[in-house]
Amino acid sequence: xxxxxxxxxxxxxxxxxxxxxxxxxxxxxxxxxxxxxxxxxxxxxxxxxxxxxxxxxxxxxxxxxxxxxxxxxxxxxxxxxxxxxxxxxxxxxxxxxxxxxxxxxxxxxxxxxxxxxxxxxxxxxxxxxxxxxxxxxxxxxxxxxxxxxxxxxxxxxxxxxxxxxxxxxxxxxxxxxxxxxxxxxxxxxxxxxxxxxxxxxxxxxxxxxxxxxxxxxxxxxxxxxxxxxxxxxxxxxxxxxxxxxxxxxxxxxxxxxxxxxxxxxxxxxxxxxxxxxxxxxxxxxxxxxxxxxxxxxxxxxxxxxxxxxxxxxxxxxxxxxxxxxxxxxxxxxxxxxxxxxxxxxxxxxxxxxxxxxxxxxxxxxxxxxxxxxxxxxxxxxxxxxxxxxxxxxxxxxxxxxxxxxxxxxxxxxxxxxxxxxxxxxxxxxxxxxxxxxxxxxxxxxxxxxxxxxxxxxxxxxxxxxxxxxxxxxxxxxxxxxxxxxxxxxx
Numbered sequence: 103x104x105x106x107x108x109x110x111x112x113x114x115x116x117x118x119x120x121x122x123x124x125x126x127x128x129x130x131x132x133x134x135x136x137x138x139x140x141x142x143x144x145x146x147x148x149x150x151x152x153x154x155x156x157x158x159x160x161x162x163x164x165x166x167x168x169x170x171x172x173x174x175x176x177x178x179x180x181x182x183x184x185x186x187x188x189x190x191x192x193x194x195x196x197x198x199x200x201x202x203x204x205x206x207x208x209x210x211x212x213x214x215x216x217x218x219x220x221x222x223x224x225x226x227x228x229x230x231x232x233x234x235x236x237x238x239x240x241x242x243x244x245x246x247x248x249x250x251x252x253x254x255x256x257x258x259x260x261x262x263x264x265x266x267x268x269x270x271x272x273x274x275x276x277x278x279x280x281x282x283x284x285x286x287x288x289x290x291x292x293x294x295x296x297x298x299x300x301x302x303x304x305x306x307x308x309x310x311x312x313x314x315x316x317x318x319x320x321x322x323x324x325x326x327x328x329x330x331x332x333x334x335x336x337x338x339x340x341x342x343x344x345x346x347x348x349x350x351x352x353x354x355x356x357x358x359x360x361x362x363x364x365x366x367x368x369x370x371x372x373x374x375x376x377x378x379x380x381x382x383x384x385x386x387x388x389x390x391x392x393x394x395x396x397x398x399x400x401x402x403x404x405x406x407x408x409x410x411x412x413x414x415x416x417x418x419x420x421x422x423x424x425x426x427x428x429x430x431x432x433x434x435x436x437x438x439x440x441x442x443x444x445x446x447x448x449x450x451x452x453x454x455x456x457x458x459x460x461x462x463x464x465x466x467x468x469x470x471x472x473x474x475x476x477x478x479x480x481x482x483x484x485x486x487x488x489x490x491x492x493x494x495x496x497x498x499x500x501x502x503x504x505x506x507x508x509x510x511x512x513x514x515x516x517x518x519x520x521x522x523x524x525x526x527x528x529x530x531x532x533x534x535x536x537x538x539x540x541x542x543x544x545x546x547x548x549x550x551x552x553x554x555x556x557x558x559x560x561x562x563x564x565x566x567x568x569x570x571x572x573x574x575x576x577x578x579x580x581x582x583x584x585x586x587x588x589x590x591x592x
Contacts, residue, residue, distance in 0.1 A: 128167035136190045137162045140208065143201060143263070144183065147209045150260035151216055151253075152342030152416025158183045158215050165191070172276060175211040175219075183211050192279050193272070203272040205263035209254030217253055219246045244290055244298065251302035253339070259310055260343045266306045270299045309335065316347060325354040342416045342423070349409030349426055352402045356433060359399050367468045367500060368493040369429050370461035406430050419450055421459050428465045437473035441466055460489030464497060471504060 130137045141160050148157040158181035163171060165187040174184045185208065193203040213219075251269060258265030276282070277292055284292040316331030332348035335341075350371045357365060407430045413423040424447035431440035444458075444466040451458050467482030483501045487494040 128164050130162040130164055130187060134162070136187060139201070140185055140190060140204065143205050143261075144208050144212065146261040147205060147212055147254075147257050147263075148216075149417055149420075150262075150341055150343055151212070151257045152340075152345070152413065152420075153216055155216075156181075158212070160185070162187055162190070170280060172280060173207045173211050175214045181215055183208065183215070185211075188279070189276070192275060195275070196268070196272070199264065199268060202264045202268050203275075205258040205261070206254065206265045206269045206272050207276075209258035209261075209263075209265055210250045211254075213250040213253035213257070214246070217249055219250060240288075240290075243288070244294075247290065247295070248298050248302055251299055252305055255302060255306040256309055256339055257341060259306070260313070260341055266303050266310060269303055270296060273299050309339065313344070313347075316351070320347075320351055320354065323354075325351050325358065329355065340412070342413045342420055345409045345413040345416070346420075346422055346426065349406040349413070349430075352406040352409070353426065353429060353433070356399050356402050356406070359395050359402075360433070367471070368496055369432070369468070370464050370492040371426055371429055403430055403434055407434075419454055421447060421451070421462065424450070425459065425461045425465055428462070428469070432465060432469050432472060435472075437469040440469035441473070444469075457489070458485075460486045460491030460494065463489065464491040464494065467501065468497070471501065476504060 132138075132141075137160070140162055144157060144160055158175065161182060161184050163184060163186050170186055170188065171184050172186055172189055176182050176184070189207060190204065193200045193207075196203040255266045255269060273296060282292070289295075290298065312331050312335060316328045316335075319325075319328035319331065329348060329351040332344055332351055335344045336348055353369075353371050357369070407427065410423050410427040410430060413420055414427065417423070424443055428440040428443040428447075431437070431443060444462050447462055448458050463482040464486035467479040467486060470476065470479035470482065479501060483498050487498045491497070
């Protein structure tokens with residue numbers, strides 16, 4: 103009896119192994135180019151939607167499998183999307199719109215997952231797969247399909263696909279290619295289904311227009327109006343990209359309110375730093391007195407911080423969210439938090455095997471400078487320039503201006519610099535005649551600054567341009583500076 107049971111167990115195990123192997127042979131491998139294209143579309147739409155939940159697994163059923171599912175989402179045993187290889191081939195007949203057509207289908211199935219719909223839905227029903235929910239009404243089926251169309255279209259658009267234009271066309275093509283009957287039990291009739299798709303396409307178009315209007319208003323520097331557009335979308339379609347754009351529009355308003363002299367660097371979220379730098383202080387003052395402006399600045403920064411935190415929560419690898427959040431911290435004068443946020447992004451980039459973006463280097467460099475650690479900023483500004491960061495040349499030039507040599511600061515401080523430079527040159531020329539046994543060469547000179555500029559701190563900085571040590575002392579609130587030249591080669 104024990105021997106018999108052992109044989110039964112072995113036979114059952116063998117059948118399971120053969121079944122699994124047979125099923126695996128019906129699927130395209132993850133290395134297949136068709137699988138990779140479908141996966142890429144899924145990932146982009148899922149990223150645009152933004153969700154803390156992991157994207158469903160993907161299986162692409164080979165056209166040699168002998169059965170068709172068209173496209174289907176199932177919850178169990180794990181969330182998974184099935185797509186026919188035939189469907190990929192059908193989308194290819196759309197030519198330059200092939201990926202857009204594919205995005206219509208996979209976006210619809212992803213919407214069933216992210217909106218917590220039924221486990222067997224949509225296009226699978228056209229292939230004869232029964233609706234998994236028992237007792238669900240026809241009206242509820244129509245509502246779920248319409249909602250999946252709407253969300254799939256909009257998030258497909260946010261991901262960069264022209265979905266809202268193609269859904270009725272690809273749906274009609276599916277009916278024809280798979281020879282789907284006009285009427286199926288438990289599913290809307292063909293004409294009704296095509297009507298649903300067209301209605302949702304019409305419903306999504308105003309949302310697309312609101313999003314594009316927000317972008318246009320931002321480009322035209324109507325930041326408050328752009329914020330209204332993105333906030334409207336957040337109330338109905340809270341996605342990663344929408345949160346990010348809403349936060350950026352609020353940051354742009356902050357830039358309009360902050361005094362130009364307080365915002366000398368061009369932050370990575372801006373579009374035109376040169377316009378900002380030319381803005382007069384009277385334009386800013388017209389927006390209200392200092393206290394009112396500061397209250398509005400603090401409120402906008404707090405809202406932008408929330409938007410970027412939500413975007414990162416939806417997608418922990420969303421680099422723009424980290425960079426923009428670091429900008430918020432810097433504008434809040436929390437430079438340590440800004441630097442820390444980019445270090446956090448650095449760890450994310452390392453884990454995903456990508457390079458830290460140029461804009462991340464840029465905002466960290468800005469934070470280093472604003473925290474008084476100017477020397478630490480140099481590698482980040484250099485990397486920002488190498489990686490084509492936002493206005494990299496402008497920011498790098500500004501960094502060099504801030505970190506320029508003491509000699510150049512002295513040159514700017516005096517209107518009669520040629521005379522001072524000649525004196526230093528003469529001192530060094532005389533130093534060549536001195537020997538190591540001679541008395542160390544020392545000269546001292548007190549010079550007036552006709553510009554009336556004030557030096558803010560004592561000076562004791564070697565200048566490598568000349569083999570002399572230049573030290574200085576000054577009387578606070580005066581226009582006089584005493585410079586001492588010492589031949590430090592002796």
